[in-house]
Amino acid sequence: MVFRASHLGFMKLFRDTDTIVAIATPLGPGGIGIVRMSGPASLAILKSVFRPANPNCAFKSHILYYGFIHDPQKVNSSIDEALCVYMKAPRTYTREDVVELQCHSGPAVLNRILQVCQGQGARLAGPGEFTLRAFINGRIDLSQAEAVDDLIRAQAEGLRRMSLKGLEGGLSRRIASIREALLSCISALEVAIDYPEEDNEILKQEQVLERIEAQVIAPVMDLINAYELSAVQRFGARVLLVGRPNAGKSSLLNALSCEERAIVTEVPGTTRDIIEKQIEIDSVPVILMDTAGIRDCPDPIEAMGIDKIRQTADSADMFLWLLDPVQGIGQEEAEVARLIGGSSEKPVALVINKVDKIEPARRQAVERELSLAAAGLLSARKGMRTCLVSAKTGQGLGRLGTAIAELLINDRRRMHEIDIAPNLRQKEVLKEVLSRVIAARKGLVGGLSVEIVAIDLRQALEYLGQITGETATEDILNRIFSSFCLGK
Numbered sequence: 001m002v003f004r005a006s007h008l009g010f011m012k013l014f015r016d017t018d019t020i021v022a023i024a025t026p027l028g029p030g031g032i033g034i035v036r037m038s039g040p041a042s043l044a045i046l047k048s049v050f051r052p053a054n055p056n057c058a059f060k061s062h063i064l065y066y067g068f069i070h071d072p073q074k075v076n077s078s079i080d081e082a083l084c085v086y087m088k089a090p091r092t093y094t095r096e097d098v099v100e101l102q103c104h105s106g107p108a109v110l111n112r113i114l115q116v117c118q119g120q121g122a123r124l125a126g127p128g129e130f131t132l133r134a135f136i137n138g139r140i141d142l143s144q145a146e147a148v149d150d151l152i153r154a155q156a157e158g159l160r161r162m163s164l165k166g167l168e169g170g171l172s173r174r175i176a177s178i179r180e181a182l183l184s185c186i187s188a189l190e191v192a193i194d195y196p197e198e199d200n201e202i203l204k205q206e207q208v209l210e211r212i213e214a215q216v217i218a219p220v221m222d223l224i225n226a227y228e229l230s231a232v233q234r235f236g237a238r239v240l241l242v243g244r245p246n247a248g249k250s251s252l253l254n255a256l257s258c259e260e261r262a263i264v265t266e267v268p269g270t271t272r273d274i275i276e277k278q279i280e281i282d283s284v285p286v287i288l289m290d291t292a293g294i295r296d297c298p299d300p301i302e303a304m305g306i307d308k309i310r311q312t313a314d315s316a317d318m319f320l321w322l323l324d325p326v327q328g329i330g331q332e333e334a335e336v337a338r339l340i341g342g343s344s345e346k347p348v349a350l351v352i353n354k355v356d357k358i359e360p361a362r363r364q365a366v367e368r369e370l371s372l373a374a375a376g377l378l379s380a381r382k383g384m385r386t387c388l389v390s391a392k393t394g395q396g397l398g399r400l401g402t403a404i405a406e407l408l409i410n411d412r413r414r415m416h417e418i419d420i421a422p423n424l425r426q427k428e429v430l431k432e433v434l435s436r437v438i439a440a441r442k443g444l445v446g447g448l449s450v451e452i453v454a455i456d457l458r459q460a461l462e463y464l465g466q467i468t469g470e471t472a473t474e475d476i477l478n479r480i481f482s483s484f485c486l487g488k
């Protein structure tokens, strides 16, 4: 369950001494559901709502105890059989006393336990409030807190890996070294302001320039580029299947996702809506979109489907253009070429399907002939790849997957090296940092007074602090944490 709230007002409760409580697991029937508390009253509330099976239970820290949860305000009021753990501050997620009640994951069970804890004095936690406390209490910085949220939401391997690096402080360390370089430049300039008569000032300015180039501008630009390269990992790539009816688009979607999701029939024009299926290719999340076929004179319902393809084509990151080698290239293919020709910067994989129907000896010739003809329809398209596959037998699907991944991430080697990347907010902040530092460099080169240059660098430093949180305002924090999951 994901709650989003633009303003919950919990920020005013900074460094409060409330004990907060929330259901930490998704609400719905499941094996185990967890109610979590954090704050000074956690242990007292645990003792009042939990009856350990062993009456001599000492509630030692970080030890799991078995027993029953009940409502202390009522007699005979068992709620659930549970395991509980008390974790003494500061070795906890929030650095406060934390209690976790592990019960059966039934919505009624969890809600009742939540109420009982509230009845004993706990306050319902706002979204992200546990992580907010971890940040306020100095266990993690802001970029690590954001990585927690990314990790929770990561659907595919690439984002999981990046988020974990962020959580481990990978981005924080990069920012710290940029910050250090900035600080050393500022202090060098300030020395020049305070002791203008020093004769080695010019040399110092050269060194400052060098340092700004190599230790600030370059790493900041690297991080901004890393964001661009990681965007596919973060949001998934939208891949649109196009081609004449019966080319095998629905069959290919099913084959690639190993699932019967789209209806496959021999009657042309069965797929009238857009069907989406998320798969993972080489740790890249890919959203495959199956469409109605493109034909000259479709029936009205099919025409609506075709209209939708045109809209979807605008939002696609790449196209899989399916050809039926038995049908060859005809009027329909000219239509498809017109559709994808409008997005000339987007990569296209030409997929010659039903290769099982072509004799092996003829396959190379068919591939050459069809890819030449298709390329002719799509004038001057760079980065088109041709793959021979059979959605029926599965032949060639591995190579098609590799081609899709390569087309989506044209610099694949670098992609796999990227383990540290900022999120959108952090990237925007880095752009501000960059513009201030570039202004400072220009000032230095142009002989502007060092005071003014130092002001630019100080502003850059201020922005940098928004990433790790030192200079983040309440407003920024509010925006970040209010989009977190409830209970995290």
Ligand SMILES: Nc1nc2c(ncn2[C@@H]2O[C@H](COP(=O)(O)OP(=O)(O)O)[C@@H](O)[C@H]2O)c(=O)[nH]1
Pocket: 243, 244, 245, 246, 247, 248, 249, 250, 251, 252, 263, 264, 265, 266, 268, 269, 270, 271, 293, 353, 354, 355, 356, 357, 389, 390, 391, 392, 393
């Ligand atoms: N022999 C063979 N038949 C295929 C292959 N792919 C699809 N078909 C058949 O072609 C017909 C149309 O497939 P479908 O996926 O519905 O095409 P769509 O209209 O492009 O979605 C169906 O009868 C499929 O079984 C293939 O690789 N080999």
Ligand SMILES: [Mg+2]
Pocket: 249, 250, 251, 262, 263, 264, 270, 271, 291, 292, 293
């Ligand atoms: Mg179909």
